[in-house]
Amino acid sequence: MIQLQTERSGILQGLVYLNEDPAKLVYEYESENPEETRADLEQILMGIYVIKHPGADADQSPEDIGIIIEGVTVLEELQDVASAYALLFGSCMTLTELPPDLKYTFEFYSKVLMELEPRQLSTKVQVLKNKLLD
Template identity: 45%
Template sequence: LEQLTMAVCAIRREGEGLLEPPEDIGIVIEGVEVLHELTSFASACALLLGLIYVLNLAYPKPLRFTFEKVLMGLGDFKPLAPRLLNLKYDLLGRV
């Protein structure tokens, strides 16, 4: 975790599958866990965007179009992968 610039991390018990809910979901910024015990990946992503804004952090270049692509659906991008579509729907409060 110390080497990560920004990340949403899930802690799972050893041997658990991906279909099991994680034991903990947290946010790491510059190697420091700043939030933990979050309820979902969608809320963790939304909180990470808020932290970037509030703390006036430099957005990592490889992720610079994430907000426009995933949340806003703007730009001339390829269709979203199923995992990104699920994240987008979760962040937008899929019914």
């Protein structure tokens, strides 16, 4: 189960092909300094945080996974990054403006994966879609 979660998380973070930095979507921390982590989280406009146990391997479950919007934790103790991504996307659907640094990532998710208005793709997203279909 953890292997599948890791693979899904890797695929989502692999959207760097769209020239968007996955580090602006998924923020990873170790739990050894909670005050510093909390201060960093308060600076995030929108994203997913992953708090790992100190020295944890990639195949170990994190201590916490959650969603931050405008520095506020809106969801916590989520199952995995893929689930957090889906919930963040759902939250974004209620917003009128998406973060410009993740424009193509959310376009790919909504138009290719969710098939919402799939005919109206930007060039970057269309190229990635074509590569995935090859």
